[in-house]
Amino acid sequence: MPILVRCWIIVLAAMLVTACGGADQESVPAAVPLLTLGHVGHDHQIALGVAALEPEKMRQQCGIHLQELKPREVYRMMEGERPIAELHVKKVGGGSKMPEAMSRGELDVGLGGIAAILFFIDKGTDMKLLCPLNVDGDMLLVQPEFPAATWEEFVAAAKVSPKPLRIGYKEPVAVAKLIFERACAAEGLRCVAAGQGKAGEVELVNLQGEANVVPSLASGAVEGAVVNEPGGSIAVYKKAARIVCQLSELPPEGMWKSHPCCGICATGTAIANHRAVLQRLVKLIRAATEVINADKERAAELAHQWTKQPLEVERSSVPNIVYTVDAGDAYRLGMERWFEMMRERDTFQGVLKELSNADAFARVHDLSFLRSVE
Amino acid sequence: MDTGRHPAATLLRRVGLGAIPFVLLLAVWHLASRSAGTLLPAIGEVGEVLAHPFREPPNLDSLPLATSALVSLLRVAFGFGAALVTAVPLGILVGCRHTARELFLPIVEMSRSISPVAWMPLTIILLGFSSLGSVLYGTRAWEYGLLDQVQLAIVAVIWWASFFPVFLNTMHGVAGVRRLFIEVALANGARRAALLRHVIVPAALPAIMVGIRLGVGRALMVIVAAEFFPGTRAGLGYFITTSHQVAQYEYALASVVVIGLVGLVVNLGLYAVESRVSHWQAKER
Numbered sequence: 001m002p003i004l005v006r007c008w009i010i011v012l013a014a015m016l017v018t019a020c021g022g023a024d025q026e027s028v029p030a031a032v033p034l035l036t037l038g039h040v041g042h043d044h045q046i047a048l049g050v051a052a053l054e055p056e057k058m059r060q061q062c063g064i065h066l067q068e069l070k071p072r073e074v075y076r077m078m079e080g081e082r083p084i085a086e087l088h089v090k091k092v093g094g095g096s097k098m099p100e101a102m103s104r105g106e107l108d109v110g111l112g113g114i115a116a117i118l119f120f121i122d123k124g125t126d127m128k129l130l131c132p133l134n135v136d137g138d139m140l141l142v143q144p145e146f147p148a149a150t151w152e153e154f155v156a157a158a159k160v161s162p163k164p165l166r167i168g169y170k171e172p173v174a175v176a177k178l179i180f181e182r183a184c185a186a187e188g189l190r191c192v193a194a195g196q197g198k199a200g201e202v203e204l205v206n207l208q209g210e211a212n213v214v215p216s217l218a219s220g221a222v223e224g225a226v227v228n229e230p231g232g233s234i235a236v237y238k239k240a241a242r243i244v245c246q247l248s249e250l251p252p253e254g255m256w257k258s259h260p261c262c263g264i265c266a267t268g269t270a271i272a273n274h275r276a277v278l279q280r281l282v283k284l285i286r287a288a289t290e291v292i293n294a295d296k297e298r299a300a301e302l303a304h305q306w307t308k309q310p311l312e313v314e315r316s317s318v319p320n321i322v323y324t325v326d327a328g329d330a331y332r333l334g335m336e337r338w339f340e341m342m343r344e345r346d347t348f349q350g351v352l353k354e355l356s357n358a359d360a361f362a363r364v365h366d367l368s369f370l371r372s373v374e
Numbered sequence: 375m376d377t378g379r380h381p382a383a384t385l386l387r388r389v390g391l392g393a394i395p396f397v398l399l400l401a402v403w404h405l406a407s408r409s410a411g412t413l414l415p416a417i418g419e420v421g422e423v424l425a426h427p428f429r430e431p432p433n434l435d436s437l438p439l440a441t442s443a444l445v446s447l448l449r450v451a452f453g454f455g456a457a458l459v460t461a462v463p464l465g466i467l468v469g470c471r472h473t474a475r476e477l478f479l480p481i482v483e484m485s486r487s488i489s490p491v492a493w494m495p496l497t498i499i500l501l502g503f504s505s506l507g508s509v510l511y512g513t514r515a516w517e518y519g520l521l522d523q524v525q526l527a528i529v530a531v532i533w534w535a536s537f538f539p540v541f542l543n544t545m546h547g548v549a550g551v552r553r554l555f556i557e558v559a560l561a562n563g564a565r566r567a568a569l570l571r572h573v574i575v576p577a578a579l580p581a582i583m584v585g586i587r588l589g590v591g592r593a594l595m596v597i598v599a600a601e602f603f604p605g606t607r608a609g610l611g612y613f614i615t616t617s618h619q620v621a622q623y624e625y626a627l628a629s630v631v632v633i634g635l636v637g638l639v640v641n642l643g644l645y646a647v648e649s650r651v652s653h654w655q656a657k658e659r
Binding site: 034038073090091092093104210211214218309 | 432435517604619
């Protein structure tokens, strides 16, 4: 036994020595506030990546930039030469992980999917959306040999199919699935749960996560899938699928154009205690969004550096996403559509359940930061 | 069985036989990667990842493979270490004392069938993003190398996975110590501490070692699921789950190979320790 304990202690000590890389980085003044910021880690939130990778451009564009202390993890937010905050960036993954971490008080700011944010606000998490990050970017994929190149052809093929078409989705509350179901209904195409379909119908298959989209398409487990970028571009890059259409183009006509996808939210505590920092963060993200839209090729390169997806994937994905912090009429309409759909599905059981669209919009947003930088 | 053969011939035979499954596996893999199109990576692609363990993967948001392996080993070391220091004393206590056995066995029997992964959501709720680094250095944890990657939630899940094999084997080992050994020691005036130190623990050591080997094996198995944890940027399990998400399967397979090699080395090491501490058992037989 003593030999084993000694061995373990030696191994552990050696690992600790290796792991403790030493505190040679420069420390910030104690007075600078520290904010923890969570993000999903894909290209919907590359405004953050652009801000981190292009500090000089950001400084020129808006006077604020991020000084790197530890790549992809720790940044000092600077206004000119003055440090105004330290940002600890955490990649927390998609779905409900980001708002869940905010509800636990582990994140002050989050960049992620709006549907999940609404769900947690409804459950009582004290947070507000500060501005959108992007709209659209969802698509319908089919296997490469599937006989449809447009939505109309897809509907026609589905209606005459001798067996139900199996279309996968990544999770039950995925925006892409909600849009696809509505669009099918508008075309008179019936969507049913997996295993319950007949000829001429669509079976919706829960793929239990984005990671299973490509293998499911490649193996023929599903004939198609509705996904958001960069999932669509990854499937095409892997030659497992073809893009049929963007979901924003689906019927009812115009209904899905500019549908909100991701946004920035902050906890009530952060809003109360760090208004100045949040205002500058929104300003920085807004400037980064302008940089993305000014040169999408360069934005794809930066997205490749930030997300580490192959450059070909980002070159295909970034142009399919509309990057915007504009919370104008189109965004408001899109949000009201989400409120209605989430109410219809009984997703809201808390504070948003009984509110009108206008009241719910006011309840989930604090657009004062955005207005102050516009 | 091999008595009478030249040692070199025996070694050659063992190596040759042991290599056959690997060769077959590589052949099947090679054929499958050719026929399955682009999805299953070729052996060369995985070899390319393995050949550059210190390079940050160009198409994967992760720290280098070698760093990931080190982070996983740190997590296993702390999780398994915690299991060792809790399970062995508790196992000795329960093995020695009937009352302790009656007290602990029902909850142990109920708990040990619960998958460690089932605790992930709860450990995240209870421990959040806190890490060894944040416990030691607070918000400056990021300045201290990899310690902020040793998240307590992951350590807790590994602890759960490793605890039961160590505990149960210790308990059975202690309970199964021959009455004769104890009586001889007592007849020679041994006190309780000496009895424990010089008779019970050494006699139970072979069983404890079996528990340790099983515990380490379970810790390595659970690491893949446990490292699918928000806020993580390294680890062999993180490597696998992240590469699945972005369909870069060569990284997943490279990580699988490393986990297998780590398991092999750890097991060989533990066998060596086991044969050393259990040598008396063979003599007794």
